[in-house]
Amino acid sequence: MESNRSFFVQLQVLTKRMVLRVVRRPLAELPNLIISAFFLFVYDGALGGVFGGSASGTPFDFANGNFINFILPVSIVSASLSGAASGIYLVEDIESGVFKRYQSMPISRWAIILAPMNVGALRVLLQAGLILLIGKFIGANPEVGNVGFFIVLSLAFIWGMGFAGYSVAAGVKSGSSQGAQAATFLFFPAIFLAPTFVPREQLKGWLETAAAYNPTTYVIEGMRSVMVQGWELDTLFRGYLSATSFAVITLTLAVISARKATEKA
Amino acid sequence: MLAVNVNNIKKTFVTKQETVEAVKDVSFQVEQGEIFGLLGPNGAGKSTTILMLTTLLSVTSGKASILGLDITTKDKEVREKIGVALQDTGIDNLLTGKELFFTTCRLWGYSKKDSEKRTLELLELVGLTEAADRRVKTYSGGMKRRLDLGLSLVHSPEILFLDEPTTGLDPGSRRVLWEEIKRLRDNGVTIILTTQYLEEADELADRLAIIDEGLVVAEGTSDELKASIGGDVITFSFENDLDLKNAKNVLYDAIEDKGQLRITVEDGAAKIPSFINDLNKNGIIVSSVSASKPTLDDVFLEVTGYRLEGSAGTDSSNELEVK
Incomplete structure (x- = not known):
């Protein structure tokens, strides 16, 4: 039998294995998937009456009468935090000894670390995509057109990967x-x-003051700019810069902690 | 070429609180095609030794090689040659046996087609064909161990490391696994296994090393080790603790064990009457006496000064009891 050990095949095989794990425990995964949608409805139901169409012409009209456009980014940012599951998936493998099995084989260590992050990324896309669909259904209408949905999704993805990196670093550090x-x-x-x-x-x-130092602020504002204001490139740029910087920092931390975890004691 | 060559390896763990010498000085050699057993109690250093040899743990000092490949400098090459089933190695319970074999085959670099073929071969080999499509969480302990063994064989390794492969299994499952391990040996696979079961070491290992407190305290075939303590083992029991205490002053070379005295002599059955006479002259009443050939248990007691927990004691098939 021929043997061909490609990094990409290993990454694909390990990612598929992890997707199977996620799919086979729906009760553990579904609540996370629907909680952001639940909050979207709650925010709209509780606050839409005050800040929505009836606020038109008052200082409380933040979104030209369409409160869904204003509040949708909050639900999307919440949904993107599902990337944090990556760390939990990785630590589960460490706790169960599966990680050690892979270490005893000639598998790329990066494939072992990246597989849960891939699954985290898929979760972010799925969850944020679902919220966007629901948002569209209940009246979200980006000021820049439907391309706005893709911009929001891309920001959510980068932000979510930032949280994935953070959770991997925290998970490996805590070891549980x-x-x-x-x-x-x-x-x-x-x-x-x-x-x-x-x-x-x-x-x-x-x-x-706290909001000014919180990178989430700029991600939400970037999303809101395309949903509410139109093309405000400087706001959008700050959103991407904030999300990307956060992701680079946390992914670097994840790489450092994962490298330590795979080193021989 | 030796399959495994271990020379004075040592492993020290240093933490803020303490320094622990898990392996103080371990050396042994394993020929290709044999089953080599590392026998010892929990905490003796067996698993740490295996972790070092399988390149999962660094060596503090000393040298070891697998098929001539240094485990420190050629660790990637070593991993190609070995199969590993560790005590705490995990199996993904949410996948089926078939999926686990297929995934492992793909990770070892087999094509999809070859992986499917190899999966079926291995399922057959470890007797899990019928359970192939069941999730592993539904498997019994014995089935999981056989699955673990099968997963370590995916790439047809030349050397297989098994860390306490039958711990926690019922006697029936243990025997099934023993047969599989022997079959692998008969097919040319070199096997290094750790165990805390004397019976397992006796049954499986062509040669074995007894490890205690991080040191190899005896090494050889089971028969060589038994012969090394010489003659027969005579075991005396007494009516009360006072007789036991007094008897120790008469039988100077005896070792006290579980309220009995044990002495190793040539031609034990013939010497029993004179021992009993000596004891009786000193007013000591012997309640029972037996002579038996030495067992691994006796060897263990002789070289470590204590028994392995749960060991069976003397071999009753050779026992001569006198009342």
Whole structure:
């Protein structure tokens, strides 16, 4: 029998294996998938009446009468945090000893590390895509046209990979899936110390300062720019810059921690 | 060429709290095509030795090679030659046996077509064809061990490392696995296995090393080790603790073990009457006495000073009991 050990084949095989794991425990995965959609409905139901069409012509009209356009990025950013599952998948393999089995074989260590991140990326795309579909269905209509949906999705993807890197680094460092899970609590300051429900100009005091230093702010504003304002290239650029910088930093941390994890003791 | 050549390897773990010498000095040689057993209790250093030899753990000092390849400088090449089934190696419970074999074949570089073929061969080899499409979480402990063994054979390794392959299995499953291990040996695979079961070492290993506290304390074939302590083992039991205590002053060379005294002598059955006479002269009442050929258990006791937990004691088939 011939043997051909390509990095890409190994990555594809390991990713497929992990996808099978995800698909075979739907009860563990489905709640995460639908929670962002649930919050989209809650935000729209609770706040749409105040900030929606009835606010037209008042200072509370943040989105030209279409509150869904304004609030959709918040749900998308929440959904993109599902990339954090990558760290949990990797640590599960470490805890179960599967990681050690792969280490005893001549497999690329990068393939072992990248496979869960691939699955995290797929989750982000699936979850954010689902929210966008629901948003479209209930009235989201990007100011720049449908291309706006793809811009929002691409920002969500980069942001999600940033969280994937963060969770891998935190998971490997803590050495337990509970540790990786606990690390996702970063979600709360990330999402709520930002212009989540009102534009940044409306924030006051310490929250305004915290939001200015929170990279999530710029990602949400980048998404909102195409959904509400139209082509504001500098806002969009800041959004991409913020998401990409976060992803580069956390992925570097993930690589460093993963390298340590695969080194011989 | 030797299959495995280990010379004075040592492993020390240094943490902030303490320094632990898990393996102090281990040396042994394994010929190609033999089953070599590492026998010892938990914490003796068996698994650490295996982790070093399988390139999963660095060596603090000393040298070891697999088929002439240095485990430190040629670790990638070593991994090509070996199959590994470790005690704490994981199996993905959410996949089926067939999917696991197929995935492992693909990772070893087989094409899809070859992977399908090899998967069927291996399922047959380890007797899991009927359970192939069931998720592994539904497998019994014995089936999981056979699956683990099969996964370590995907690339037809020349040397197989098995770390406590039958720990936790029922006697029936253990015997099935033994037969499979022997069959592999008969097909030319060199096998290094660790075990804490004397019976397993006796049954499987062509040669074995007894490891205790990170050191090899005895090495040879099972028969050589038994012969090394010489003669027969006579075991005395007493009515009470006082007799036991007094008897130790009469039988100077005896070793106390579980409330009994054991002494190793040539032609044990013939010498029993004179021992009993000596004890009786000192007012000591012997409640029972037996003579038997030495077992691995006796060898272990002789070289370490204690018994392996759960060991059977003397070989009853040769026992002569006197009341």
